[in-house]
Amino acid sequence: MCLNASNVHYACIHSKKCWVVLTQLWVKYGLTQLLVMPLLRLALLIFSFLFWAAGLAIFTLGVWAQASLSDYMLLSANRYPNAPIILLGTGAAVTAWGFLGCLGVAAKLPYLLRAYGFFQLATLMGGLAVSLSGLFYREDIAEGFRSGLKKAVLVYGEDEGHADALDSLQRALECCGAEGWRLGNDSSTVSLPDSCCIKRKGCRNRLLPKSVFSDIELAGIHAYGCFRKVFSLVNDNIFHIAATVLGLAFTQVAGIALACLVKNVHYLIYN
Structure with a gap:
């Protein structure tokens, strides 16, 4: 007997041997199929x-x-x-x-x-x-990012692409510079981009007296460097x-x- 869907349908409708046919179908094709x-x-x-x-x-x-x-x-x-x-x-x-x-x-x-x-x-x-x-190369990647940040800080104002990227990062993470805003600034005054400041109005290239160096929040500058923020985020x-x-x-x-x-x-x- 050739078992297929039409045979099963015919047997179940026109005869009383439906369960017999279904059993044969189960045995032939098995539980797997x-x-x-x-x-x-x-x-x-x-x-x-x-x-x-x-x-x-x-x-x-x-x-x-x-x-x-x-x-x-x-x-x-x-x-x-x-x-x-x-x-x-x-x-x-x-x-x-x-x-x-x-x-x-x-x-x-x-x-x-x-x-x-x-x-x-x-x-x-x-x-x-x-x-x-x-x-395996996470330290190399981190060091490359640190070096790139330092370079972007040094050439800020000379390379528009790096300056825009650094400004975007500093605003997004509320950070300043690679290791901090004071890195490489030991003079009595310092000039910072507006993206380093909490309030942007009147901040661009503002000269800050040395007396406020000890109170970074009073100066309105983001306290932490961007590398630290990125490293902590990761x-x-x-x-x-x-x-x-x-x-x-x-x-x-x-x-x-x-x-x-x-x-x-x-x-x-x-x-």
């Missing part, structure tokens, strides 16, 4: 949707970083690859492959699932490589950054396992 396989496909479909959403979020973050942080990249003495461009490229690739993963599950295309699993593995290895590079959020990276890594491992499992089960059933 009737129950486990749909659950696996559903799990992989959910994961692929989450992966697609994560890619869209990364792409959005890249757009924001390109619009908001591009000036800050000028302040680093190190010439690393442009981080916003990396985020944009990664987000676009992850979004595209997340869609292909959903398509592979819905259309039951095992070769697409295989390619999806390989892409997940490549993404996992790339993410771990970038994370480990940032961990340190305060390092746990959340590490937890996010590890969570994404474990999620990708689960996605790789699901893609391989669905592909192998599909092969066993239909071959």
